[in-house]
Amino acid sequence: MTSAFSIFKKLNIFKKKEVPTKNRGSAAKKAENDDSPILSERLALIKKRLGESNDVVIREFSSSNDKVKMALLYIDGLVDKKMVNDNILQPILSNTIANQYTEKLTSENALELLQKHITSASELSIAPNLTQALKMVLSGDTALFIDQEQKVIICGTRMWEKRTVAEPETEAAVRGPREGFTETMRINTSLLRRRIKHENLRFETMKAGRRTATEINLVYISDLVNQSVLQELRRRIAAIDTDAILESGYIEEFIEDVPFSVFPQIEHTERVDKAAAAILEGRILVMTDNTPFMLIIPTSFFQFIQASEDYYERPFVAFFLRLLRLFVLNVALILPATYVAVISFHHEMLPTSLLLNIAAAREGIPFPAVAEALLMEGTFEVLREAGVRLPRTVGQAVSIVGGLVIGDAAIRAGLVSPGMVIIVSATAISTFAIPAFNASIALRILRFPLIILGSIMGLYGVIFGLIVILIHLAGLQSFGVPYLSPLVHGTIGDMFKSLIRPPLWMSRTRPDMLKLQQQQRQATNVGKRHVPPEKRELTHEKMEENNAGER
Amino acid sequence: MKQMRKLLTIFLCLIFLISGCWDYVEVEELTLVRTIAIDYLPERRAPYLVTLAISLPADIAGEKSGSGGGSPTQLFSAVGATLNLAIEQASLNLSRRLFFSHAELILIGEEAAKHGLLHILDFISNHPQVRFNVDLLITKGFARDVMTTTERLEVAITEEMIGMIDQARYSSESDPLQAFEFLQKLVTPGQDAYTALLLKGPPLEEEIAKLKDEQKPGGQEESTEGGAGGANGGGKSEGGSSGSTEDIQEILTMAGLAAFQNDKLVGFLNSHETRGLLWFLGKTNRTFLAIENPEKPSETISLHVARVQTKIKPHLENGQISFSVEVITEGDIRSQTGNTEIFTPEMINKINSAKAGAIKQEMEKAMRKMQELKVDLVGFGTILYRHDPETFRLLEEKWPEEFSKLKVNIVVTSEIRRTGMQSHPARLRR
Numbered sequence: 008m009t010s011a012f013s014i015f016k017k018l019n020i021f022k023k024k025e026v027p028t029k030n031r032g033s034a035a036k037k038a039e040n041d042d043s044p045i046l047s048e049r050l051a052l053i054k055k056r057l058g059e060s061n062d063v064v065i066r067e068f069s070s071s072n073d074k075v076k077m078a079l080l081y082i083d084g085l086v087d088k089k090m091v092n093d094n095i096l097q098p099i100l101s102n103t104i105a106n107q108y109t110e111k112l113t114s115e116n117a118l119e120l121l122q123k124h125i126t127s128a129s130e131l132s133i134a135p136n137l138t139q140a141l142k143m144v145l146s147g148d149t150a151l152f153i154d155q156e157q158k159v160i161i162c163g164t165r166m167w168e169k170r171t172v173a174e175p176e177t178e179a180a181v182r183g184p185r186e187g188f189t190e191t192m193r194i195n196t197s198l199l200r201r202r203i204k205h206e207n208l209r210f211e212t213m214k215a216g217r218r219t220a221t222e223i224n225l226v227y228i229s230d231l232v233n234q235s236v237l238q239e240l241r242r243r244i245a246a247i248d249t250d251a252i253l254e255s256g257y258i259e260e261f262i263e264d265v266p267f268s269v270f271p272q273i274e275h276t277e278r279v280d281k282a283a284a285a286i287l288e289g290r291i292l293v294m295t296d297n298t299p300f301m302l303i304i305p306t307s308f309f310q311f312i313q314a315s316e317d318y319y320e321r322p323f324v325a326f327f328l329r330l331l332r333l334f335v336l337n338v339a340l341i342l343p344a345t346y347v348a349v350i351s352f353h354h355e356m357l358p359t360s361l362l363l364n365i366a367a368a369r370e371g372i373p374f375p376a377v378a379e380a381l382l383m384e385g386t387f388e389v390l391r392e393a394g395v396r397l398p399r400t401v402g403q404a405v406s407i408v409g410g411l412v413i414g415d416a417a418i419r420a421g422l423v424s425p426g427m428v429i430i431v432s433a434t435a436i437s438t439f440a441i442p443a444f445n446a447s448i449a450l451r452i453l454r455f456p457l458i459i460l461g462s463i464m465g466l467y468g469v470i471f472g473l474i475v476i477l478i479h480l481a482g483l484q485s486f487g488v489p490y491l492s493p494l495v496h497g498t499i500g501d502m503f504k505s506l507i508r509p510p511l512w513m514s515r516t517r518p519d520m521l522k523l524q525q526q527q528r529q530a531t532n533v534g535k536r537h538v539p540p541e542k543r544e545l546t547h548e549k550m551e552e553n554n555a556g557e558r
Numbered sequence: 559m560k561q562m563r564k565l566l567t568i569f570l571c572l573i574f575l576i577s578g579c580w581d582y583v584e585v586e587e588l589t590l591v592r593t594i595a596i597d598y599l600p601e602r603r604a605p606y607l608v609t610l611a612i613s614l615p616a617d618i619a620g621e622k623s624g625s626g627g628g629s630p631t632q633l634f635s636a637v638g639a640t641l642n643l644a645i646e647q648a649s650l651n652l653s654r655r656l657f658f659s660h661a662e663l664i665l666i667g668e669e670a671a672k673h674g675l676l677h678i679l680d681f682i683s684n685h686p687q688v689r690f691n692v693d694l695l696i697t698k699g700f701a702r703d704v705m706t707t708t709e710r711l712e713v714a715i716t717e718e719m720i721g722m723i724d725q726a727r728y729s730s731e732s733d734p735l736q737a738f739e740f741l742q743k744l745v746t747p748g749q750d751a752y753t754a755l756l757l758k759g760p761p762l763e764e765e766i767a768k769l770k771d772e773q774k775p776g777g778q779e780e781s782t783e784g785g786a787g788g789a790n791g792g793g794k795s796e797g798g799s800s801g802s803t804e805d806i807q808e809i810l811t812m813a814g815l816a817a818f819q820n821d822k823l824v825g826f827l828n829s830h831e832t833r834g835l836l837w838f839l840g841k842t843n844r845t846f847l848a849i850e851n852p853e854k855p856s857e858t859i860s861l862h863v864a865r866v867q868t869k870i871k872p873h874l875e876n877g878q879i880s881f882s883v884e885v886i887t888e889g890d891i892r893s894q895t896g897n898t899e900i901f902t903p904e905m906i907n908k909i910n911s912a913k914a915g916a917i918k919q920e921m922e923k924a925m926r927k928m929q930e931l932k933v934d935l936v937g938f939g940t941i942l943y944r945h946d947p948e949t950f951r952l953l954e955e956k957w958p959e960e961f962s963k964l965k966v967n968i969v970v971t972s973e974i975r976r977t978g979m980q981s982h983p984a985r986l987r988r
Contacts (some may be wrong), residue, residue, distance in 0.1 A: 355659030
């Protein structure tokens with residue numbers, strides 16, 4: 008027993024440790040000290056710091072009156088070269104009459120003249136020193152160094168190859184916009200801006216990742232969002248001290264409340280409409296550069312059985328689908344375990360004829376029901392995983408082989424009973440019917456311990472396992488919002504809303520559990536919607552009367 | 559907190575130890591007992607003869623019937639001093655574990671029922687697997703003989719009997735009870751228990767063949783009895799068929815009741831008396847009555863009874879107990895043997911009173927039989943007890959005697975609601 012506890016103690020090594028930042032800080036300071044306004048020294052320093060990378064472009068030149076030496080620094084492939092030529096180089100170098108200011112350039116007034124009159128780039132800023140300038144350059148901006156000038160002009164020239172906005176593959180919808188997020192932050196922000204044209208929509212930039220310097224945007228509506236959640240989120244993201252952030256999953260792992268839980272505590276989406284809906288509901292969207300997956304904070308469990316389509320189809324459809332998903336969720340979790348438990352222990356629970364059929368089918372199967380279940384579930388998981396990774400053309404071959412092996416050959420060979428195949432396939436289909444992949448895979452993982460519990464202790468074990476899962480779920484929180492809310496800790500209206508999607512004109516308030524600044528979403532539309540017949544303007548009778556009058 | 563965690567961990571580990579796989583059984587290692595037939599062999603050291611009808615899984619059964627045409631039921635018999643011993647004896651012949659949770663039927667032979675059901679009921683209620691809602695049937699003669707009957711419609715004889723029990727609930731010729739209902743009746747003071755009777759005999763076709771041989775017009779008698787004819791045919795032939803040809807395939811009939819005094823069988827009610835009893839209990843449903851046409855006595859009208867309501871009230875006058883029984887029935891006219899215009903209000907009134915009379919006659923017949931056997935199957939004693947506990951307590955000891963002298967005043971009211979699909983009788987061309 009004590010050894011088991013010592014394992015827990017050892018787990019403490021996973022706690023975040025302060026990474027010594029001393030060396031790093033002093034190195035940066037040293038570099039700053041080396042920084043000098045003399046152009047040639049500066050360029051040497053740049054070459055030293057960026058190394059001999061072949062995509063670093065340094066273009067030295069003089070102004071047309073030959074009084075000021077300047078240099079351009081940009082990364083090839085990240086900038087719009089045409090823009091650099093037309094808007095920066097051309098105006099400085101050309102000596103046309105139209106450009107009277109280039110004549111007056113001296114090293115003293117260069118910064119001001121260049122900034123105000125000469126360069127025609129629309130995005131322009133000043134970096135105080137080389138280190139700042141280099142950061143911007145590495146993000147795709149162009150730096151203009153002036154001899155004898157400490158400050159650096161930064162021109163916004165970002166332009167690189169982008170994936171076009173396409174339909175999100177992981178969250179396809181029958182009805183709804185087909186646009187999904189892309190890997191480019193700017194496109195993504197524009198997609199959101201186009202949906203929420205409100206002055207209070209905020210994009211707050213943060214950076215994380217020591218080497219990747221990944222841009223992270225917190226998107227929220229400033230007069231809705233719960234300030235304490237926002238504060239906490241800022242704090243947690245600022246505390247991320249890691250080498251690289253390559254995907255939003257990295258951030259998710261760093262900021263989630265309970266790291267050792269199979270359940271996803273932060274929802275992610277590729278759908279723009281879903282993200283917009285979350286923001287409008289008062290949640291915070293965490294956008295990460297270079298990935299189309301955005302995090303939604305805070306998250307509760309029931310979000311995983313909701314799809315954006317629920318709000319585009321009629322309420323009845325949504326109600327039915329949500330019930331179906333809830334059912335399917337349970338099937339995916341407990342069906343094989345229940346089957347194994349009943350087959351092994353509770354023979355009296357089945358109708359006689361069904362039991363006789365199952366017994367007949369199991370006749371001659373060499374394995375106990377547990378082994379059979381684990382074998383089939385395992386095979387299915389392998390097939391699914393193989394299908395995900397393989398190219399589409401090969402994937403078909405896998406599915407055919409897998410289908411034959413699972414469906415037919417295994418039964419004929421007497422390895423598994425047909426009943427188990429039905430159970431496993433029903434479970435498999437059920438897991439695919441859950442909208443969120445990360446939630447369904449959590450259930451899939453939990454299925455295996457439940458099967459084992461069911462085989463050892465029967466239904467008692469299954470229920471025991473379910474209670475353990477439920478206790479765990481009830482203990483989870485996502486940024487202060489209970490994971491099972493609104494089912495626990497919610498208003499009655501919100502409880503109903505988690506299952507029944509009310510008609511849009513009836514859902515007056517935002518979820519109570521988020522504790523927002525403004526609870527009310529819209530005015531009471533209930534009374535207004537119904538217009539008494541005498542006040543209706545375009546009834547058939549009136550139209551006919553009008554027509555008659557005209558005649 | 560840490561202490562709690564430690565304790566919790568210990569408990570979690572214990573769960574795996576205290577409730578392990580010890581009762582883990584694969585389905586295919588079980589044999590499902592569907593029927594338990596219990597017979598009593600008096601004057602033996604091991605008097606209980608138990609016959610278990612075991613259903614075979616469809617696959618094995620299919621293979622067997624493909625080659626040899628056997629039935630999917632196998633019978634295993636054994637004797638023992640108690641039922642448990644007998645079952646243990648029977649399991650010596652079995653390659654698989656016996657499983658009783660799917661037993662739906664317990665057949666009790668006449669001799670066992672006469673000996674007393676106490677041990678059997680105790681077995682049912684004490685056994686961890688046998689359910690309390692098994693159907694309890696009494697057979698005339700040996701219960702084992704019933705089990706060897708060949709099934710006609712279902713795959714196994716058990717299914718056939720279960721089907722017959724279901725059918726019996728839609729008619730009024732018998733009233734099969736489940737074990738707990740039987741026990742309820744048994745333990746209630748002022749009430750005697752009964753359950754349905756299962757008969758085995760040659761089918762009506764054999765009778766018809768015999769009748770043809772005799773060339774006598776005796777067959778008419780049979781047909782006038784309407785719905786009860788088939789059942790009676792089976793019942794009547796019981797005595798006669800015992801000595802006749804052996805290759806006759808005998809069939810099962812569920813008709814009549816076995817009446818118990820305490821836990822011992824004392825007599826049988828035939829299907830007419832059974833219906834008479836069911837009128838008292840208000841349990842008749844969907845039965846047919848044949849009455850004479852009030853205008854032309856040679857013609858018969860058959861009536862369908864759809865709804866029955868019975869109220870029984872005790873009366874105490876000068877220490878003399880009597881009961882008034884009020885029966886209200888509803889129903890339709892179904893057919894007639896002639897073509898009299900019977901759908902007029904006057905005729906319907908006459909038919910109503912004739913129907914009431916027929917019902918009253920049946921009830922009185924059943925009452926006479928019960929008083930003869932001294933079994934209070936209706937539960938007059940219970941009704942008295944609920945109405946006047948003091949009086950019943952005084953009579954409790956000698957209630958069977960009191961019951962046999964009981965005066966019952968029966969009032970039947972009948973309503974004919976519908977006249978079937980036609981509003982006129984079939985017209986003949988004149």
